[in-house]
Amino acid sequence: MGTYLTPLISPKHVELDKLQGxxxxxxxxNSIYQFLALVRDKYGRPLTNSRGQVTSxxxxxxxxxxxxxxxxxMLFIFVFDGPPHPLKRKELExxxxxxxxxxxxxxxxxxxxDLEKAFSKAVVSASIDEWIVESSKKLLRLMGFPIIxxxxxxxxxxxxxxxxxxxxxxxxxxxxxxxYGSPRLVRYVTLTGFEWLPSKMMARKxxxxxxxxxxxxxxxxxxxxxxxxxxxxxxxxYNDGIPGVGPKRxxxxxxxxxxxxxxxxxxxxxxxxxxxxxxxxxxxxxITTSYDIIFGELDEEGLRKxxxxxxxxxxxxxxxxxxxxxxxxxxxxxTLDYFL
DNA sequence: CGCAGGTA
DNA sequence: TACCTGCGG
Numbered sequence: 001m002g003t004y005l006t007p008l009i010s011p012k013h014v015e016l017d018k019l020q021g022x023x024x025x026x027x028x029x030n031s032i033y034q035f036l037a038l039v040r041d042k043y044g045r046p047l048t049n050s051r052g053q054v055t056s057x058x059x060x061x062x063x064x065x066x067x068x069x070x071x072x073x074m075l076f077i078f079v080f081d082g083p084p085h086p087l088k089r090k091e092l093e094x095x096x097x098x099x100x101x102x103x104x105x106x107x108x109x110x111x112x113x114d115l116e117k118a119f120s121k122a123v124v125s126a127s128i129d130e131w132i133v134e135s136s137k138k139l140l141r142l143m144g145f146p147i148i149x150x151x152x153x154x155x156x157x158x159x160x161x162x163x164x165x166x167x168x169x170x171x172x173x174x175x176x177x178x179x180y181g182s183p184r185l186v187r188y189v190t191l192t193g194f195e196w197l198p199s200k201m202m203a204r205k206x207x208x209x210x211x212x213x214x215x216x217x218x219x220x221x222x223x224x225x226x227x228x229x230x231x232x233x234x235x236x237x238y239n240d241g242i243p244g245v246g247p248k249r250x251x252x253x254x255x256x257x258x259x260x261x262x263x264x265x266x267x268x269x270x271x272x273x274x275x276x277x278x279x280x281x282x283x284x285x286x287i288t289t290s291y292d293i294i295f296g297e298l299d300e301e302g303l304r305k306x307x308x309x310x311x312x313x314x315x316x317x318x319x320x321x322x323x324x325x326x327x328x329x330x331x332x333x334x335t336l337d338y339f340l
Numbered sequence: 341c342g343c344a345g346g347t348a
Numbered sequence: 349t350a351c352c353t354g355c356g357g
Contacts, residue, residue, distance in 0.1 A: 034341075035341060037341090038341050039341050039342085039356080039357095040341095041355080041356085041357090042354075042355085046357090047355095047356060047357040048357060049357060050357085054357095055356090055357050056341085056356095056357080058357085059341075059342085059356065059357070060341050060342080063341075063342055063343085063356095064341070064342075067342085190341070190342085191341080191342060191343095192341070192342055192343085311357070312357050313356085313357070314356080314357085317343095317356080
């Protein structure tokens with residue numbers, strides 16, 4: 001879920017045209033999860049192949065990213081989460097419980113014939129399993145995109161890619177890459193742009209948004225480390241926040257007392273014992289530098305076999321995706337030749 | 341979600 | 349042009 005910082009951050013709307021030619025480091029699970037949540041039939045069931053394996057994520061990934069590459073010359077590096085950091089276990093358990101509860105409610109509502117409510121529960125119950133991870137990686141490789149396996153949190157690795165100027169921005173819905181020090185974050189890089197709001201059971205139209213870390217810190221009047229301290233007060237994937245302290249109050253406290261160390265004793269004793277370790281995890285996260293970013297060949301035959309033969313995509317649609325990818329790829333090669 | 345094919 | 353609906357796998 002990431003850290004709740006929404007009330008403090010003022011993203012700027014941006015036209016897709018303004019992202020022309022940019023390299024984005026995509027939090028792969030974050031993107032896949034959105035497709036799993038939204039690409040569903042009218043009963044709220046995900047799309048599947050004839051063997052019953054889920055294909056919603058494949059539909060979403062190939063249609064969205066082939067078009068963004070084709071129409072906007074964008075490039076994508078997909079960063080996958082590694083095994084969760086030990087401190088994150090508790091948060092993951094909590095999410096699992098939520099999903100299982102939603103799954104039970106979904107089945108019950110479906111039995112009663114309340115399709116609309118069932119759909120909203122189905123969305124919450126979406127989860128990523130081995131098949132979804134492996135089939136996503138296979139598809140993205142066939143499309144020629146580089147994949148990076150993060151040691152733990154993909155947002156940390158993606159932030160590193162932007163810090164080291166291997167990517168222009170992180171692409172994710174969550175704010176955590178900013179805590180990990182990414183200079184730039186883009187959200188809602190989609191074609192039609194809708195977000196599902198489970199609480200209201202409706203979809204909201206969205207525009208791509210951009211957040212600059214430096215600008216955000218200036219606006220809030222704090223440093224990066226203070227932003228991390230603020231997040232620890234609110235609650236992160238690694239700790240529960242202090243009861244009654246939301247983003248606004250946390251900002252007030254951090255500006256008044258400077259840091260977690262400076263807090264009055266009654267508040268300080270409510271901090272997790274390992275708050276220094278958590279802070280360090282954001283300021284100096286475990287990342288890997290052993291990877292190559294290679295925008296590889298487009299494997300047309302491989303894509304036909306994988307999508308049409310193995311996953312029951314329509315031949316016509318796959319040819320459309322191939323055409324986009326092929327033209328984008330050739331355009332890229334020509335540009336490269338021009339510079340060489 | 342992305343898209344096509346409808347309607348106002 | 350804006351909005352709605354239903355489908356994809």
